[in-house]
Amino acid sequence: MRRVVLVPLLLLAAPALAEDRPPAYVGKWAVIADKTCAEPLLITEQTMEAIGDDSWQCQLPALAPTALSWSVPMKCAMEGTDYTQTQSWKLTGETLRDQCLTIQTKTGPVTYRRCSLSKRGAARRS
Numbered sequence: 318m319r320r321v322v323l324v325p326l327l328l329l330a331a332p333a334l335a336e337d338r339p340p341a342y343v344g345k346w347a348v349i350a351d352k353t354c355a356e357p358l359l360i361t362e363q364t365m366e367a368i369g370d371d372s373w374q375c376q377l378p379a380l381a382p383t384a385l386s387w388s389v390p391m392k393c394a395m396e397g398t399d400y401t402q403t404q405s406w407k408l409t410g411e412t413l414r415d416q417c418l419t420i421q422t423k424t425g426p427v428t429y430r431r432c433s434l435s436k437r438g439a440a441r442r443s
Contacts, residue, residue, distance in 0.1 A: 340381075342380070342387070342408060342418060344432070346418050346429035350432045351433075354432035362380075363376065374395075376391060378391075386407040387405070388404075402423075405420070406419070417429065417431075
């Protein structure tokens with residue numbers, strides 16, 4: 318009797334576990350993702366920020382966590398100036414090591430690679 322009761326409970330829990338997984342864009346990204354991962358972008362579910370000489374931060378809206386491309390309207394701040402912008406993001410690559418995030422801005426596309434120590438959902442300021 319217990320097996321019959323547990324199986325439906327496990328099936329109900331499976332979708333919740335998938336929803337708890339962070340979106341694929343979450344992590345630490347850089348144009349040159351070597352050991353130093355200089356001038357990275359740190360992306361969480363709520364923010365994207367650049368660390369380095371030209372630091373800025375943007376607030377992100379809720380994005381579809383299972384998608385591989387997004388249109389992202391953002392509210393940003395840099396050196397006391399607030400502004401809005403919309404970017405197109407596209408994720409490619411089969412494994413974490415091979416993943417690239419191409420961000421299309423009004424000045425053109427920039428492709429970032431996931432930093433070697435960054436795992437999905439592990440964006441942290443260093």
